[in-house]
Amino acid sequence: DVVMTQTPVSLSVSLGGQTSISCRSSQSLVHSDGNTYLYWYLQKPGQSPQLLIYKVSNRFSGVPDRFSGSGSGTDFTLKISRVEPEDLGVYYCYQGTHYRTFGGGTKLELK
Amino acid sequence: EVQLVESGGGLVQPGASLKLSCVASGFTFSDYWMSWVRQTPGKTMEWIGDIKYDGSYTNYAPSLKNRFTISRDNAKSTLYLQMSNVRSEDTATYYCTTTADWGQGVMVTVSS
Numbered sequence: 001d002v003v004m005t006q007t008p009v010s011l012s013v014s015l016g017g018q019t020s021i022s023c024r025s026s027q028s029l030v031h032s033d034g035n036t037y038l039y040w041y042l043q044k045p046g047q048s049p050q051l052l053i054y055k056v057s058n059r060f061s062g063v064p065d066r067f068s069g070s071g072s073g074t075d076f077t078l079k080i081s082r083v084e085p086e087d088l089g090v091y092y093c094y095q096g097t098h099y100r101t102f103g104g105g106t107k108l109e110l111k
Numbered sequence: 112e113v114q115l116v117e118s119g120g121g122l123v124q125p126g127a128s129l130k131l132s133c134v135a136s137g138f139t140f141s142d143y144w145m146s147w148v149r150q151t152p153g154k155t156m157e158w159i160g161d162i163k164y165d166g167s168y169t170n171y172a173p174s175l176k177n178r179f180t181i182s183r184d185n186a187k188s189t190l191y192l193q194m195s196n197v198r199s200e201d202t203a204t205y206y207c208t209t210t211a212d213w214g215q216g217v218m219v220t221v222s223s
Contacts (some may be wrong), residue, residue, distance in 0.1 A: 001172075039210070048206060048213040048214065048215055048216055049156075049208075049213055050213070051210070051211045051212075054210075054211075060211060061161075071118070090154065092156055094156075096210070099170070099172060099173075100146070100158035100161070100172075101158065102156035102157070102158065103156075104155070105154060105155075105156070
């Protein structure tokens with residue numbers, strides 16, 4: 001199984017600030033078709049996960065440009081700038097290259 | 112608007128079977144691969160499996176493939192998850208998802 005390791009487990013940020021979350025996979029997420037199937041989700045309290053980023057760096061429809069994804073191979077990062085109250089919740093990375101696995105989650109809280 | 116509505120959850124005894132459903136609307140269901148994902152009470156997310164848009168192929172998490180079966184009825188725009196010989200560790204909220212869109216989830220509690 002591909003293990004997805006997210007750090008940190010929790011994060012405190014000030015409104016308007018910037019932060020980043022790391023996700024590391026136990027093996028390369030480059031698929032044989034050349035794509036890298038790494039996604040980022042946000043789960044707000046009491047809600048289902050919502051897709052933010054697909055295939056490493058592509059923002060899903062309606063996702064503000066304050067969210068950006070980067071990385072390659074086994075190391076990936078989600079950056080959030082100008083943090084707003086609606087950004088709070090738990091962030092998960094997810095790989096779809098080798099079966100599918102989720103990271104353990106990063107809880108974003110207000111400082 | 113895409114909607115995915117799961118149903119069929121509840122309290123079930125260990126060793127029993129349960130079938131979850133997910134009714135889709137707002138998109139052409141038969142064009143999409145679909146997945147089931149579950150979230151434990153401790154908030155761990157676990158992928159269960161996928162099914163190809165025409166139902167001809169399924170893919171499962173190795174630890175679950177002997178007990179869980181995914182199927183679909185494209186005429187009814189409905190996805191199914193058949194769970195058998197359930198265990199306490201199957202207690203979770205179960206979601207159907209297109210990867211982009213998710214249902215609201217349905218809770219399954221396995222307890223005697």
